[in-house]
Amino acid sequence: MDRRRFLSLSAAGMALPASPASSAATDLAPPPGAPPPISRAEREARIAKAQRLMREQGVSALLIEPGSSLVYFTGVRWSRSERLTCALIPADGDICIVTPFFEEPSVRESLAAPAEVRTWQEHEDPTALVAGWLRDRKADKVVAIEETNRFFIVDGLQRNLPGATLRNGAPIVRGCRMIKSPAEIALMQRAADITMAAYRHTVPRIEAGMRPSDIGAIMNGATVALGGRPEFALVLLGEASAYPHGSGKPQIVKAGEVILMDCGCTFEGYQSDVSRTFVHGEPTARQRMVWGQVKRGQEIAFEAASLGATCGSVDDAARAHYVSLGYGPDYRLPGLSHRTGHGIGMDGHEPVNLVRGEGTRLAPGMCFSDEPGLYIPGEFGIRLEDCFHMTEAGPKWFSSPAVSIEKPV
Secondary structure, eight states, rough: OOOEEEEEEEHHTTTTTGGGGGGGGGGGOOOOOOOOOOOHHHHHHHHHHHHHHHHTOOEEEEESSSSSSHHHHHHOOOOSSSSSSSEEEESSOOOEEEGGGGGGHHHHHHHSSSSEEEEOOSOOOHHHHHHHHHHHTTTOOOEEOOTTTTTTHHHEEEEHHHEEEEOOOOOHHHHHHHHOOOHHHHHHHHHEEEHHHHHHHHHGOOTTTTTHHHHHHHHHHHHHHHHHHEEEEEEGGGGGGGGGOOOOOOOOTTOOOOEEEEEEEEEEEEOEEEEEEEEESSSOOOHHHHHHHHHHHHHHHHHHOTOOHHHHHHHHHHHHHHHHOOOOOOSSSSSSSSOOEEESSSSEEEEEEEEEOOOOBTTTOEEEEEEEEEETTTTEOOOOOOEEETTEEEEEEOOOOOSSSOOOO
């Protein structure tokens, strides 16, 4: 769990009973026309693409444990624990799911791809079962491991397959997941639409004296009513907005102070991520000026996101704009203290990032956040964040950027 989600959930946990404003989401309902979930045929096409990449890279098999990549390829929704459940994708043929014997019926409930299921008992070594299947399939020469998998899996395979070469599976998994299909884009669009509708419901209901948890409760309630699953609702008030993922100090809404909201939801497994910054009451000239500078920074990053450009060049463009205004240089404060954007899809943050030195070139189907904020310690911070996806014609927004500090949504 990242700091942003931890702080937003912690704030929610400390909340008192919801105020009347937080229950007002009862007048909301999911809009019609929801896109369908990912089909079985698409998952099979994903596996086929991974297998093609494996053959091109000389990989015999790919191992993936629970997480978004397991859902991506197999549909299996499971949690990581000390008991190994994993998928094995060979370079040719059907995949295998390895899971504890007593978990097999539950695992099969969400399995959405052709697969053999092999089970192990509590006294057995599951990595020995994995090794045995790989040997049976003659897929034990070069085994790629999904990059987020835990060490005990690698350690067990090294012990049970001493002759195998273990390799980072990122080139295969990223080669599939970084390029979103039209079905994935549609689900991400729905998630973004839900988040923006929740913002439109929440912002007018913010009142002086509210705490971050009060505002987060309104936002999350609206998200649920609109058909999304809340992922995070980070709310930073006043000086706390100068620290990108906030402060644990008590905060309340005050007239003339900045409110920074960073919120997102999940729809059918795909995420949104939108930030808005505004002022409760009348903005000062300084707040208005910095907001406008960030607005332009976001526009410059979007304009720089042309097909074939490197991801790093987008960050370079936004950062150069801020340096020309006297901020920075580099990551120094006041200025832009983090990357310009991150990849997004099934995970809120996934490879690759819009960050200095990233040489990956922008291609249709890639999705990113665009959030080059400015942070002034001791005063306030401004972050405007919208996500976009690359099309054959260039970048396209999932959510329409804010118009002004008075009209954030």
